[in-house]
Amino acid sequence: MRVLKVNTQDIRFPTSKENLGTDAVHVDCDYSATYVTIETDDQNLTGIGLTFTIGKGNDLCCKSIEYFKEFIEGKKITDIEKDISLIWEKVTNHSQLRWVGPQKGVTHLAAAAFFNAIWDLISKYYKKPLWQYIIDLDTKDLIDKLSFTYLDDVLTKKEAEEIINENKKKLLENTSSLSTTIFPAYTTAVGWLGYSDEKMTKLAEENLKKGWTHFKMKVGQDIKRDIHRCQLIRSIIGKDKKLMVDSNQIWSVNETIEYISQLKQFDIMFYEEPTNPDDIIGFKKIKNAHPDVKLATGEMIQNKVMFKQFIENKSLDYCQIDSCRVASINEIIPVLLMASKHNIPVIPHAGGVGLCEYVQHLNLINKFIITNNDLSLSEYAESCSEHFENPAIIEKGGYVTPTEPGYSVRIKESSLKEFDFNNGSYWN
Ligand SMILES: [Mg+2]
Numbered sequence: 001m002r003v004l005k006v007n008t009q010d011i012r013f014p015t016s017k018e019n020l021g022t023d024a025v026h027v028d029c030d031y032s033a034t035y036v037t038i039e040t041d042d043q044n045l046t047g048i049g050l051t052f053t054i055g056k057g058n059d060l061c062c063k064s065i066e067y068f069k070e071f072i073e074g075k076k077i078t079d080i081e082k083d084i085s086l087i088w089e090k091v092t093n094h095s096q097l098r099w100v101g102p103q104k105g106v107t108h109l110a111a112a113a114f115f116n117a118i119w120d121l122i123s124k125y126y127k128k129p130l131w132q133y134i135i136d137l138d139t140k141d142l143i144d145k146l147s148f149t150y151l152d153d154v155l156t157k158k159e160a161e162e163i164i165n166e167n168k169k170k171l172l173e174n175t176s177s178l179s180t181t182i183f184p185a186y187t188t189a190v191g192w193l194g195y196s197d198e199k200m201t202k203l204a205e206e207n208l209k210k211g212w213t214h215f216k217m218k219v220g221q222d223i224k225r226d227i228h229r230c231q232l233i234r235s236i237i238g239k240d241k242k243l244m245v246d247s248n249q250i251w252s253v254n255e256t257i258e259y260i261s262q263l264k265q266f267d268i269m270f271y272e273e274p275t276n277p278d279d280i281i282g283f284k285k286i287k288n289a290h291p292d293v294k295l296a297t298g299e300m301i302q303n304k305v306m307f308k309q310f311i312e313n314k315s316l317d318y319c320q321i322d323s324c325r326v327a328s329i330n331e332i333i334p335v336l337l338m339a340s341k342h343n344i345p346v347i348p349h350a351g352g353v354g355l356c357e358y359v360q361h362l363n364l365i366n367k368f369i370i371t372n373n374d375l376s377l378s379e380y381a382e383s384c385s386e387h388f389e390n391p392a393i394i395e396k397g398g399y400v401t402p403t404e405p406g407y408s409v410r411i412k413e414s415s416l417k418e419f420d421f422n423n424g425s426y427w428n
Contacts (some may be wrong), residue, residue: 001077001125002041006069006117008062009035010421011411012055013353013384016422019194021054021351024220024250027194030055031384032421033353034062034110035411036117048410050136051113051324057106058421059079060409064110067097067188070117084145088115088330092147104302108327115328116358120407130407131364135171135327140163147304147330151338154308160337167369181391183363184214184400185380186244188351190233191217197232204236212397213241214377217270220247223259230266239267246272249300253282257289270296270318277301283315296320303327307335311342318377320347323358332362336370343373350379356392357408360399387415 012032015021021029032055038047051061071087074079081085091111092103101107104161123133134142139161190203204215215413218232219226226245244266246356250258256274264269271293275282277300287295298320307326317340321332339346346366348359356379358419363378378399385391389410393400402408418426 003038003047003072003075003080005039005075006039006065006073006114007039008065008113008417009037010058010062011035011353011416011419012058012421012427013387015384016055016240016425019028019192020182021325022194022247023191023218024245025248026054028055031353032058034058034065034113034418035115036065038072038117038121040121045121045124047117047124048413049113049115049117049120049143049328049407050354050409051116052355053109054352060106061110061113064097064107065114067094067112067260071202077121077125080118081145083225084115085147085330087118088147088327088413089117089149089280092327103305103327105148108302109324111327112324113424115330116323116407116409119329120409121409124406125368127405129361129402129405130329131149131361131402134361134365135162135368139168139372142333144409145330146333148334149310150305151334153334154235154312155334155338155341159341160334161339162415163340163372164369167372171368179401179403180365181364181365182395183360183378183401184376184398185213185378185394186216186242188216188246188379188381190215190231193218193221196416200229200232200344201236204233208237208241210397214244214269214397215241216244216246216379217250219245219263225260226259227262230263233377234266242269243267244269245273249273249276251280253285256286260286260290260293264290264293268293270294272296273299274322278306280306280313280315282403284313285311287315287317294318296347298322298323299351301325302305304331304338308338309339311344314342316344319344319346320349321362321394323355323362324352325349333370336366340373341372345375345377346371346372347375347378348416351381351383352389353384354409355383356380356385357388357390358390360402361407363399364401387411387419
């Protein structure tokens, strides 16, 4: 079975109309997907992948993928599976294209979409959900499919193998838990920054009734308003539920240190992306100023080398890996392994198109064969789930284990036709 053709589509949903996804710096998000389909010579087998963007620039990701097609078109699926690590290096270290990266920005988001589609194709070829395909792989075989470049000072392949094998031993003792797991999640749906008090109150009350126990809200517009919003949400959810805040990089290091002092009274589980996502030393200064609080970051940490530094330097307390920011499983699993070695819990980022569908697989891979940490938690943000054929399912505040083959991001044909930014009925 061979790959015939790789196609891309620029899909954009007009979510800015409802203030969905709004935070301190992203004030008019049109939730979008760079949507990749890999056609094969079997009509019933198509690889599908995406990366998430918020509108303008989605076309640039589509364009970048044009340069990657040559690495898989015409190739056998089994050869692509065997050589996936090599293909990853060719794409992310392309001798000319790397000048406009390397391994960051538009080209890396594009690489994420491309490899997300390849992993979807391979796991569908074996008729398994992606998490199951990964767990069933022989450990050495899995390691050979990943990228460990530039990581050996913090994590060697041998250590990676040991971590996975140790976890697999425990897994064998408890195989029945695999398909019945409800993976705990927190909701981000109640507190987007553009929401009025009335809308936040209504959503917080509804989500509390649905059984949610962990709530995240946006802050960072103005500290008085932030305090008011924290008071409002705490008054609804009570003292025993968990509350997190996310200021989406808007504060300087010194502002963060000051504002955390004012927000501490609300018993915040973690402060997410308080300052610039590249500021490894700045995060550490914040932690030194407030040793009793926890920091979370990761959705804009652009590659595994940045994660390496954040993790080794203990500049973060919770690792919020993003399935579409770094370039897919090849890079994500090494980050999960570094987090495991340093006993840092992973709470994947999921506010965006397809991200909930992706993280449900990452959560299970991490829980079953990688992490040595007891904390199980993931984000859920119900973003555009109505457009998916098999959206992530939530029960009692947790993800239900996906059982369909693949990596779960097929968008409905009707939605593709309507919201294609070039030809769709909505945009024309
Ligand atoms: Mg965030």
